[in-house]
Amino acid sequence: MIVVRHTDHDDENRRHRRWWFRARALLSGGLVLGIGTAVTVAAWNDSEYVDTTITAGTFQIEGSTSSATAGYTDHAVSTAPATLSYSSPVTAITPGTTTYASFWVRTKATSVAGTVTLQTPTFGASTGLQSTLTYGVRLLTTAQTCGAAAFSPTPLGTTIVATGTTLNATLTAPSPVISAAGGLVHQYCFAITLPTTADNTVQGLSAVPTWQFLATAT
Numbered sequence: 001m002i003v004v005r006h007t008d009h010d011d012e013n014r015r016h017r018r019w020w021f022r023a024r025a026l027l028s029g030g031l032v033l034g035i036g037t038a039v040t041v042a043a044w045n046d047s048e049y050v051d052t053t054i055t056a057g058t059f060q061i062e063g064s065t066s067s068a069t070a071g072y073t074d075h076a077v078s079t080a081p082a083t084l085s086y087s088s089p090v091t092a093i094t095p096g097t098t099t100y101a102s103f104w105v106r107t108k109a110t111s112v113a114g115t116v117t118l119q120t121p122t123f124g125a126s127t128g129l130q131s132t133l134t135y136g137v138r139l140l141t142t143a144q145t146c147g148a149a150a151f152s153p154t155p156l157g158t159t160i161v162a163t164g165t166t167l168n169a170t171l172t173a174p175s176p177v178i179s180a181a182g183g184l185v186h187q188y189c190f191a192i193t194l195p196t197t198a199d200n201t202v203q204g205l206s207a208v209p210t211w212q213f214l215a216t217a218t
Contacts, residue, residue: 061213063104064082078122078212097194103187107180108181113217115175116215121212133193135163136161136162
């Protein structure tokens with residue numbers, strides 16, 4: 001019988017080989033993990049972006065005392081109003097006289113749509129005639145004429161201020177729509193009357209009404 005004896009040296013060699021196999025296995029796992037991480041970092045990507053420009057609209061009206069198609073300008077402050085052109089002089093009005101004047105209102109060419117409302121007039125340097133004078137206002141089309149026929153028993157257009165209203169009365173006027181980009185022109189026809197009942201106490205008195213057309217965008 002042959003007996004093989006293991007020496008300490010043999011045991012040391014076996015332990016060294018086992019350590020080397022384990023180390024190589026661990027290194028192999030680390031290399032595989034490293035490759036997987038590298039693939040994740042290198043993933044391709046792409047993007048799309050979008051923007052837009054948003055600009056607020058504008059709302060503006062303008063008026064003319066001359067016609068439906070010409071003479072438009074801004075009269076945006078009460079200290080520089082347009083001056084109505086009457087069918088007969090109003091600088092020496094007498095009892096029983098009615099005189100007529102038009103004012104045309106429209107939106108500006110770049111405006112959005114809105115509504116416009118005639119406000120109660122103010123009287124500045126007036127000396128008292130405003131409590132005797134009466135008036136009416138009708139909203140006409142551009143094809144209609146501002147004159148006595150507009151206020152006849154079969155009136156034209158739409159009532160804005162009822163005929164016979166005292167000039168300094170508080171108004172609750174309707175709000176007609178004005179379309180965008182100057183698409184709709186409003187002709188406001190004013191009729192101013194000094195009644196036949198006006199007595200001698202009004203001689204030499206004056207009234208300086210200033211009306212505001214207050215527009216609001218819709």
